[in-house]
Amino acid sequence: MLIMAVLSSLLCSAPRLFTPSRFRFWDLVVCRRITWLSVSVQRCYTSDSSNSAVDHLSSGLEKYKDLQKYFNRRLKATYRKFSNIPDQSVIFGRHHVYFIEEDGIYRMDQRQREPVPEQVLNLGQVSEQEEKAGFINEVGNLRIQWTVQRIRLSPQEKHLATTLKNSYRGELRCVLVRLGKRNRSVDPPHVIFTLDKVFSFEWATDEVLYYTTLEGLRCSRVFCLDLTSSASRITSVYEETHPDVFVEVALSRDRQILSINSNSRTSSEVLIIDRTTSHLKPFLVQPRQLDLLYHVEHWRKCLIILANTGPGQEYQVVQAPLSEPSMVSWVPLFVPGSGTTVKDMDVVGNHCVLVARTPAGELVLIGVPLTHPKESYTVQLPSWACAIQTKKPDMAAQRNVLEFSISSPVHFPIPCSLNPEDGLLLSGTEDGSSRENQSNYTTTRLEACSQDGTLVPVTLFHSGPVEVLSLAPLLVHVYGAYGRDLSMEFCPEKRFLLEQGWALAYCHIRGGGERGLSWQRQARMDSKQRGVEDLEACLRHLFSLGVSCPPLTALTACSAGAVPVGALCNRHPHMMRAVTLQAPFLDVLETMEDPSLPLTLEDREEWGDPVGNPKHRLTISSYCPLHNITPQRYPSFLLTAYNCDARVPLAGVLKYTEQLKNAIHTHLTMKPKSECEPAPNVVLNIQPGANHLGPEDFEQMLEEEALTLAFLYTELGLDPPRPPRKRRR
Numbered sequence: 001m002l003i004m005a006v007l008s009s010l011l012c013s014a015p016r017l018f019t020p021s022r023f024r025f026w027d028l029v030v031c032r033r034i035t036w037l038s039v040s041v042q043r044c045y046t047s048d049s050s051n052s053a054v055d056h057l058s059s060g061l062e063k064y065k066d067l068q069k070y071f072n073r074r075l076k077a078t079y080r081k082f083s084n085i086p087d088q089s090v091i092f093g094r095h096h097v098y099f100i101e102e103d104g105i106y107r108m109d110q111r112q113r114e115p116v117p118e119q120v121l122n123l124g125q126v127s128e129q130e131e132k133a134g135f136i137n138e139v140g141n142l143r144i145q146w147t148v149q150r151i152r153l154s155p156q157e158k159h160l161a162t163t164l165k166n167s168y169r170g171e172l173r174c175v176l177v178r179l180g181k182r183n184r185s186v187d188p189p190h191v192i193f194t195l196d197k198v199f200s201f202e203w204a205t206d207e208v209l210y211y212t213t214l215e216g217l218r219c220s221r222v223f224c225l226d227l228t229s230s231a232s233r234i235t236s237v238y239e240e241t242h243p244d245v246f247v248e249v250a251l252s253r254d255r256q257i258l259s260i261n262s263n264s265r266t267s268s269e270v271l272i273i274d275r276t277t278s279h280l281k282p283f284l285v286q287p288r289q290l291d292l293l294y295h296v297e298h299w300r301k302c303l304i305i306l307a308n309t310g311p312g313q314e315y316q317v318v319q320a321p322l323s324e325p326s327m328v329s330w331v332p333l334f335v336p337g338s339g340t341t342v343k344d345m346d347v348v349g350n351h352c353v354l355v356a357r358t359p360a361g362e363l364v365l366i367g368v369p370l371t372h373p374k375e376s377y378t379v380q381l382p383s384w385a386c387a388i389q390t391k392k393p394d395m396a397a398q399r400n401v402l403e404f405s406i407s408s409p410v411h412f413p414i415p416c417s418l419n420p421e422d423g424l425l426l427s428g429t430e431d432g433s434s435r436e437n438q439s440n441y442t443t444t445r446l447e448a449c450s451q452d453g454t455l456v457p458v459t460l461f462h463s464g465p466v467e468v469l470s471l472a473p474l475l476v477h478v479y480g481a482y483g484r485d486l487s488m489e490f491c492p493e494k495r496f497l498l499e500q501g502w503a504l505a506y507c508h509i510r511g512g513g514e515r516g517l518s519w520q521r522q523a524r525m526d527s528k529q530r531g532v533e534d535l536e537a538c539l540r541h542l543f544s545l546g547v548s549c550p551p552l553t554a555l556t557a558c559s560a561g562a563v564p565v566g567a568l569c570n571r572h573p574h575m576m577r578a579v580t581l582q583a584p585f586l587d588v589l590e591t592m593e594d595p596s597l598p599l600t601l602e603d604r605e606e607w608g609d610p611v612g613n614p615k616h617r618l619t620i621s622s623y624c625p626l627h628n629i630t631p632q633r634y635p636s637f638l639l640t641a642y643n644c645d646a647r648v649p650l651a652g653v654l655k656y657t658e659q660l661k662n663a664i665h666t667h668l669t670m671k672p673k674s675e676c677e678p679a680p681n682v683v684l685n686i687q688p689g690a691n692h693l694g695p696e697d698f699e700q701m702l703e704e705e706a707l708t709l710a711f712l713y714t715e716l717g718l719d720p721p722r723p724p725r726k727r728r729r
Contacts, residue, residue, distance in 0.1 A: 060683040067710035068703070070720060075702055075709075077723075078492045082412060089148075092394035093157045100148050104189075105162060120160060121177055121189050123148075146173070147696050150201070153395065155255070158206040159227070163198055169644065170690030172214060174198035176227075193225065193232060200248035202258055204275050210237065210249045210258060217598040217646055219247045222260050224280075237282065238262075238271065244602035245269075252298040253347055253393060259296055265482065265605045268293045272303075274322070285325040293517070297347040298322075299370055304352055306345040310335050314516045315342040317352055317368060333373040336366070341516035343485070346390060349400035351420030355388055357514065361445050361457045363388055363406070367420045379418060379425050384411050384443045386459060386488035386506075407490035409506070410441055410461050410498045440464070441498060448507075448541035451533040454522070457508040457515070458538050459488070461498055466545055472503045473716055474548035476539065476576075480511035480531040481560035482606055483520035493705050500721040503547055509534035509564060525608040525616060529623045532567040539568075539575050551577050554635075554712050558582040559648065559692065566625025566656075573634045578715040580638045580708050583645055583692045587626040587652030589617070598646050626656045631667040634660065636680040636715040640704060644690035657684045681715065 061068075091098040096107040104122045108115035123146045146164040149172065153160055160177045176193040199219050201211035207227040212219040222238040237260070240247050244264045251258055260271040260282055269288040273280050285296060285303065293315075294307035301322045307330070310316030318330040334352070336342055339359030346353050352368040363386065365379040381388075386408040393399060400421065407413040416427040441463050447455040462469055475497060479486045486506050494504055508514035510523035511531040523530040543549060553576045557565045562584030569579060585591070592610050594600055608616030621627055637660065641653040661682050668679055685707065687695070695701045713720055 060681055061685065061707070063681075064683075064707060064710040064714060067713060067720060068706045070706075071709040072702055072706040074721070074723065075493065075496065075706055078496045079702075082490075082492050082495070091151055091153065093153050094395050096157070098151065098153070098160070100151075105148060105151065105160070119189060120179070121162065121175060121191070123164070125191075126164060126173070126175065145697075152201060152203055154203040154206040154209075156206050157395070159192075159203070159209075161201055161203070161209060163201065165696070170646075171196070172198055174201060174211060176209070176225075192227070195225070200250065202249050202251045204258055204273060204280055208280065210260075210273075212247050212249055218243075218602075220245070222247060222249060244605065246602075252296075254298055254399065257296070257298040257303075261295070262288070263293075264602065266291055266293070268295070270294065270296050272296065272322075272325070283325075285320075286327045292327075295345065296325075297345065297352075299347050299350070299352075304333070304345075304347050304370065305330065306342065308517055311338075312516070312518055313521075314518065317342075317345065317354070317373075319370075333370070334366075334368045334376055339515075341514075341519075342366075343513075344388075344390070346402060348402045348418075348420050353402050353418065353420055355390075361459065361508075361514070365402075365418060365425075367418075367423055369420075377423050379423055381406055381425075382414075384408050386411075386443075387490070389413070389489070408443065408461070409488050409491050409494040409504060411490060413490050446541065446545070448534070448537040450510075450530070450537040452530070454510070454530075454534070456510070456534045456538055458541065459506040459508070460542070460547065461494075461504040461506075462547075463498060463501070466547060469503050469547045470549065472501055472548050472552070473712075473718060474503045474505060474542065474553045475712070476505045476507060476542075476553065476555045478507045478509060478535055478538075478555065478557050478564055479559075479561040480507075480509035480523065480534070480564050482511075483513040483517060485513050493709070497709075505538070505542055505547070507535055507538040509538070511564075524606050526619050528563075528607065528619060529567070531564045532571070532623055535564045535568050536572060536575070550575050552716055554578040554580065554716060556580045556708075557584070558694075560585045562586055563588060563623070563625060567623040567628065569634060570625060570628040570630065573632055576635050578636045578638075578712055580640075580711065582640045582694060582704075583642060583648050584639055584653060584656075585648050586656040587649075588624040589620050589627050591649070591652060592620065597649065626652065626659065629656075629659045629663045631663045631670065633667060633677070634664055634680050634682075636711075637682045638685065638708060638711045639683070640685045640687065642687050642689050642691050644688070645692045646690060647692045650686070653684070657682060681711075683711065 089100050095111055096109055098105060098107045098120070103124060105120045106117045107120050108117055126146050146166060149163040149165050151160065151162045157179060160179055162175055164173045164175060174195040175191055178190040178192045195211065197213045197215065199212045199214040201209055203209055209225040210222060211225065212222050220240040221236060224235050224237050226233045238247070240262050242264065245262050247260065247262045249258060249260055256275055258273040258275055262269045267288050267290055270285040271282040272285060273282045286294065291313065292308065294305050297304040303320045303322055303325050305318045305320060306315050307318055308315050309318065316332060316336065317334040319333050320329040320331070336356060341357050342354050343357055344355040350370050352370055354366040354368065356364050356366050358364055362383060363381050365381065366376060367379065368376045385406040387406065389405050391403040400419070402418045402420065405413040405415050414427050416425060418425050441461060444460040444462065444466060446458040446460060448458055450456050462472070477486060486508055488506060498504060509531045510519055511528065513520055555565050555576050558581070562581045565579060565581065566586055568575065588607055589610060591597060592600055592604060592607050608620060610617035610620050639653060639657060641650055643650055664679055664682065668677070671677070689695065695704065
């Protein structure tokens with residue numbers, strides 16, 4: 001799917017498409033040691049508190065340790081309960097099926113009656129190469145582990161290429177393996193080539209691989225590796241000079257076109273290579289122009305293009321001949337109805353299939369027959385569906401069927417398939433549900449009126465009617481940046497909370513992409529504070545409906561989602577009791593002032609340029625979480641950061657923590673002894689590695705989640721949930 005690939009490139013690290021499933025935790029044998037650092041405010045300050053008390057660093061995590069161990073056990077049981085989530089990492093070749101285990105990549109020959117697994121790549125050998133190179137892990141001589149990120153098979157299954165991610169440094173490495181018959185007991189897997197810092201890659205032929213390299217969080221160059229001669233040859237194919245542009249290579253669904261996609265946050269430029277020709281020369285589709293975003297697919301010597309040339313600069317589908325692909329040849333095929341926003345596009349057989357969101361916020365599929373585009377139709381998905389994950393077709397897969405899964409934060413993923421020819425949707429069960437999804441859980445879609453009159457969507461998950469939620473603890477999720485939708489895929493931790501009586505709210509504030517490209521444009525640069533106003537409106541609306549109350553409310557966010565949360569805590573700290581932030585972006589002003597940081601230049605399209613534009617500086621200064629901390633009663637904070645995270649510098653998180661701690665102390669010391677109140681906890685949890693999106697190691701992830709639950713239950717004053725009693729026979 002096109003847009004999702006672009007967003008993963010611009011906003012995140014390498015897509016975690018083929019990492020070992022977090023749900024198969026009992027198979028994982030690697031467990032990294034965790035390094036903790038905590039900063040805790042004294043529980044009670046009076047006017048005669050000494051300065052030494054301000055600087056006192058106590059083990060703020062110690063108070064949560066016992067409860068953390070308890071939740072660790074409960075979460076393991078929860079993950080075991082949902083361990084049969086469909087495995088998206090299995091790849092079907094022409095004659096073999098490929099799968100990932102913790103020690104490497106394996107395949108089995110489907111032509112054999114009793115196929116025996118054959119190891120294609122041993123990850124232990126890659127780790128041994130690191131050790132021989134003399135690398136010493138900064139966290140205690142731990143053995144470096146590699147996890148599989150992406151796998152690509154060459155057209156005739158002659159070679160396999162895979163990218164591996166270093167578990168600690170976050171570095172990427174591409175390993176090429178020659179496939180074929182060999183004596184398994186004598187011949188090891190045949191690694192023929194290794195490439196460092198590879199991000200995206202695709203085979204043009206069995207001997208030619210195109211790939212991009214990641215330098216300082218930016219991909220700007222495309223290379224071609226030619227294996228046809230005895231001496232392999234690497235040539236440079238493309239280099240992007242704009243500092244705010246990210247480059248990746250992709251393959252069309254029918255495997256006929258290889259595209260070089262150069263995308264910034266506000267413009268696109270695509271070069272394509274026709275794999276059916278012998279020269280493999282890239283040619284340009286449409287030159288870059290400001291505010292033009294487009295993505296290409298291939299169908300019958302034509303390009304099917306998703307471009308923001310529709311009404312209101314939203315996405316529509318256009319068509320152009322492969323021989324004349326520029327914008328002057330674009331012919332509109334499909335324009336979505338008013339309020340319906342296209343989230344993704346695929347070409348399946350003779351149909352264009354769109355993933356779209358209706359004005360009510362529900363996900364639907366729209367089928368557009370490419371031979372008769374006026375005969376488009378809509379396929380309804382279950383009302384609870386909030387996330388869709390499309391499976392990339394395998395070599396042996398049905399080309400005319402779209403396979404995907406649907407889920408929500410609390411609904412188990414359901415595998416589905418759509419035959420666009422008849423519009424028939426098939427799912428794991430007849431009604432798109434499962435035994436796990438048929439529990440008494442409700443998905444309620446609300447709208448909160450923001451300060452300027454804009455209606456902001458809120459998705460609420462709960463059990464029982466809304467009217468009985470006044471005493472329910474509430475966990476509020478938010479992001480609101482880069483035009484990216486709030487992540488709403490299935491998460492066992494969220495299901496666990498729902499089972500314990502929590503209500504879960506997802507606030508789709510402006511700056512995100514839930515209501516199209518304009519939803520982001522309304523809250524970027526000079527208008528960024530609108531996201532903060534939207535979040536405040538969502539909370540007030542929930543409270544007005546009788547959903548929970550401030551003393552039982554916690555906010556959670558990651559990365560750029562920390563900006564509206566931190567800003568709201570500065571303005572209205574009484575609206576919540578606790579906050580959990582992961583890899584939080586909190587120092588917007590100083591980060592955007594420093595062009596030497598990896599993402600500053602491209603991020604100025606989102607946050608503005610405080611150096612060259614005084615108006616931008618004034619706006620950022622008005623909401624920046626770090627620069628608006630004042631002495632007052634704040635909620636408790638749990639901040640999780642990673643010491644090698646290049647996207648969010650650790651220095652900003654440390655500075656925020658210290659200033660927040662000082663502000664709380666100042667507020668409490670100004671009160672007379674008779675009004676002494678318990679101080680909120682400010683806990684900073686620093687972990688090793690560059691895992692901006694969270695740890696990939698299951699045990700480390702489980703430790704983080706268990707700590708979060710222990711923190712929430714403690715700070716909201718909740719009793720730990722009792723484990724379910726075993727039924728007697």
